[in-house]
Amino acid sequence: MELTDDQIAFREGMSRMGAAVNLITTNGPGGKHGLVASAVCSVTDSPPTVLVCINRNSFVHDKFLQNGVLCVNVLASQHQDLCNTFARYVEGVDRFAHGEWTTLATGSPVLTDSNVSLDCRIGSLLEQGTHSVMFCEVRGMHLSDSPGAGLVYFSRDYHHLQTPPL
Template identity: 50%
Template sequence: MSEATDFRNAMSLLTTAVNVVTTEGTAGMHGFTASAVCSVTDTPPTLLVCMNQTSRSHAHFVENKVLSVNVLSAQHEQISNAFASRLCSEERFKQGAWTQLTTGAPILEEALVSFDCEIEQIQTVGTHSVFMCRVVAIKHSEQEGGQEESLVYFNRAYHQVGQVEIV
């Protein structure tokens, strides 16, 4: 087994939130499904987003210099699959209802939470670009009653995490 395969197998056991990362600007509207997203700091609010440089939309994110991270709920498995597929951007964005906040990057209206960001730095690490993203706006889910669960990825399969409150 190669070192890369061993690493990927080990990483499959790290539970991660499922996100759709989107951009819009002079390079057009694009998006992809990502699990490599995490908080860097809250002062200033900053996220780290990793993207494979061979992705067909990589150059568009670099050119647009903005992105949004849309954290998916358990009901969004189909949207995750669409943004991970070979569908064109236009077909991907037919899934779900989209709006905008500050940067113009598409925000999924029913996401658990969406972070609207400006890409401040890009660092190359191996096959990926690491985007350091300054959060300029946040939109929380409008679902009431705490009935949402998060869509997570573990052991190469989707799962649901969260507690449904009975009121």
């Protein structure tokens, strides 16, 4: 499908909006899966809720819905290689063999050295264009004792933010 001029301009504009890089993981009846996403943001703290947008054409989209749970692992600069591993799907490759993982309340994979991991149950769902917007209720959280420099995606490339003082 060929993109329209408006779609091309919109994508270029959105590439100029820096965003945190997140590894979204899930585990349950649909299996253990993960994908990289920047379309994640907080919604409210009462109850703690984030939204996660996943393309409905993604090979794992339906697995997330089947499992009904996910974990938002906010990546640090040292995770760029791990991010690339999850960004490319290769048949038969166990992407979870990379990194150290644990679980919290939902059973979704939690990257132990992510800056923060938000373990969530998928609440409501909104279909908009090509994506599902998932409103996810936080059931557990893991904060890194020593957060790394933030990993952001801006202008179609990774950038590292300065490590915050503790």
